[in-house]
Amino acid sequence: MSIINLSAYRFVGLDDLPTLRERVLERCLALQLKGTILLAPEGINLFLAGPREPIDTFMDWLREDTRFAGLEPKESISDEVPFGRMRVRVKKEIITMRMPAIRPEGARAPSVAPVTLQRWLAQGHDDDGRELVLLDTRNEYETDVGLFNDAVDYRIASFTEFPDAIAADRARFEGKTVVSYCTGGIRCEKAALHMQDVGIEHVYQLEGGILKYFEETDGAHWRGDCFVFDERGAVDKSLAPSHPSPQPSPQRGEGESLA
Structure with missing residues (x-):
């Protein structure tokens, strides 16, 4: 039986976290799903695995809550469930940046579709003729496994280091179009908002992150x-498990997964 590995996130204000946690955990356990769901005042970040029917049943149930109706999950297939158990956790942020002024639940940063980014990369500039800079917002152990050609990689150990890295490197982005990217969209969305907040123009996030790029292009x-962030270790351009051996993060399984 094929296992569906599903990931999704949504920045949306949540104020009933303890009650929501219990409801979500109860539903996941009843459907025998495994994975991790993070809940915070700024939204939800989920990565689940299971057969098709219970996965779809859970998502249908979750979208009955209007706050989650806009969830757009990404999927990949594996032969086995890459999680050992089911966890639902309440945190201060669904992706930790420690920049309280950045509130992505209020407004999204501009995004660029994967097919558009691929075209920009092929032509060497955006549609307005500006030079393109790809900015990897992930941690160094992730970029060691793979990254876009010629991407800026700050070799950070934690996303909390990203604002300082940007502050020290602002001149690089003057007059250029910057596309921030991450595994599935959550980090690069916060990153793009932060760059806008400090006055960097022409900033986009890669819609759906690397996984959506693999899904919608040839890579x-x-x-x-x-x-x-699960037992598969990594996926290749076809979204199949590739099992590399990177150094694990202290927060492995809690940071982003496919979201």
Whole structure:
């Protein structure tokens, strides 16, 4: 039986976290799903695995709550469930940046579709003729597994280091179009908002992240595989498990997964 590995996130204000946690956990356990769901005042970040029917049943149930109706999950297939148990956790942020002024639940940063980014990369500039800079917002152990050709990689150990890295490197982005990217969209969305907040113009996030890029394109301009936060280790451009051996993060399984 094929296992559906599903990931999704949504920045949306949540104020009933303890009650919501219990409801979500109860539903996941009843459907025998495994994975991790993070809840915070700024939204939800989920990564689940299970057969098709219970996965779809859970998502249908979750979208009955209007706050989650806009969830757009990404999927990949594996032969086995890559999680050992089911966890639902309440946190201060669904992706930790420690920049309280950045509130993505209020407004999204501009995004660029994967097919558009691929075209920009092929032509060497955006549609307005500006030079393109790809900015990897992930941690160093993730970028060691794979990244876009010529991407800026700050070799950070934690996303909380990203604002300082940007502050020290602002001149690089003057007059250029910047596309921030991450595994599935959550980090690069916060990153793009932060860059806008400090006055960097022409900033986009890659819609759906690397995984959506693999899903909607042939993966051109990418080298290596994509690290994921579960027992698969990484996936290749076809979204199949590739099992590299990167150094694990202290927060492995809690940071982003495919979201």
